[in-house]
Amino acid sequence: MQATDLMPPAPRRPAWRERLALYLDLIRWDRPAGWLLLLWPTLSALWLAAGGWPGWHLLIVFVAGTILMRSAGCCVNDVADRDFDRHVKRTAQRPVTSGRIGTREALAVGAALALVAFALVLTTHPAAVAWSFAALAVAVFYPYTKRFFAMPQAVLGVAFSFGIPMAFAAVRGEVPVLAWGLLLANAFWVLAYDTEYAMVDRDDDLRIGIRTSAITLGRWDVAAVLAFYALHLLLWTALVWPHAGGPWFAAGVVAAAAQVLWHARLIRERTREGCFRAFRLNHWLGAALFAGLALQLALG
Template structure:
């Protein structure tokens, strides 16, 4: 039998390429972006912006997966968890994966065009950071920090779309959110520590060494404290504090998952991290709904 006959249909390969069956990735981007929309609008921002930023987040995360898989295809061959990705396994050509990513990014840009000039301008910066991240691990000791900027850039864009300006509050929120990304992506890097060391790429888990667990918890603490301070500055009350408290409770649970550095525990902590972001968003939305 021809080996090509055993390959999955093209649509199945494309869905695998963009991690369609693993929504945790785009949820990690979505919750802080939606929280920023509510904070920027000081309440419900309207269905137009909610739809634009939700669909845009899904599309851009999917496009990022295409770019990342092409950039990392030689590394991914040596990692058991990633060896069967469509580009790495040869089921999809790199050029085809990039074409899929380009179409998805173009669709996201069409959505941005329905906002305002400032948001459109910032979208080019967001795209540039997304393109740079896959190559950061070759140059930067903690490439998760670059990912943190990329995964947090929906925050200033939300302010741009809502207020037609990007105030200091937006950048402080981005800085705080960056530490959340550092926390959960270090957990992710802890899963592949041995493979990454063998391959020779740089990650925060390798850079932190035996201080990785302490580092993850410190990153979580900075994130929660930063968003608590910013929420207090914005006049948010007990619903927001409750959301942060629920997020903090999950962080304590994650410590139990990662403290022995087991692959399964670290991967589970990473995979469930979107619930931390959801708790913060739910607290933000509930605060404006209940107290305004």
């Protein structure tokens, strides 16, 4: 008999804790890069719409709302992609795909999170409330575009940029042309980093028949990613400069451009590790642009 035979079994976690752990895995709680990618352009729009500090109320609404809606989107995405994800090594163990959470349960979690986010939006301007329905529709529609659209990342670009017009609506009660221009500029950034993400799974996606920008672009994928980055920075800078141009904002743009050059090195060989690292660290590009904008509006 070994000493380990005399030891009592390790206590099992309570059922509610195991369920909570599954829900946190479902919404990617341990992977904040996803909601940070949404947060930085939304905060930039919030600061730009307000001409500086927007106040604690709107800041809390949009930070919490961004996290909640990204989490709800994960629930919908995993249900929509469950038949594809089981054939991809990186996603095969997701809670819905592996059967540890049922589709109805996952959708119920997503609906609950979306309702909390909607309750937060109700405390802002009615224009923001109205636009929130369009934002939800695009977010729900996106996962299914992988079945018929050659570049579903373009739809994701709209979904991940909708915080921009909503921020303007919450502050000003309207969505000016500037907001839509910023949405377009940000959509090019989403195209860049989500193509990097798609490059990670290209072999699996080709095998199972899913459509992505990495497959559509083929051998031009790296060049296209860099072009998307360039269009994003050029459009974003051109649109923001008349309202917050100056040395601080310029420094933010330079810092973002330096990261693009770094990402070019990471993805040039198209390795899974390099492409995934480039995607995972992309939120620092958005953080640089927001920091430059916020400092420029605060310090002049």
